[in-house]
Amino acid sequence: MLMERLTNWLLPAFAIIIMLAAQYFVSYNKGGYWRLIVPAIFIIVLFSLFFVNIIDIASLIIYLIIGGLLLLEQGYKGQKKSKENN
Secondary structure, three states: HHHHHHHHHHHHHHHHHHHHHHHHHHHOOOOHHHHHHHHHHHHHHHHHHHHHOOOOOOHHHHHHHHHHHHHHHHHHHHHHHHHHOO
């Protein structure tokens, strides 16, 4: 029971961490439309976790909001820094 709860919490958290790292790399190096791919992959991963019953609907909504805001913020920082360098 404890391991199942821990797994249900850790998988989406790791998804957010991995997507933030990817968004950081893409935002600071590639930019452009590539910045939109990472949030799309993030949404696909979360919905797949939901459909496999690893997370419930409340967790899905919370992770979508938190992850979405963090990805938007990371993309904005990368775009701002990219404009400063040009």
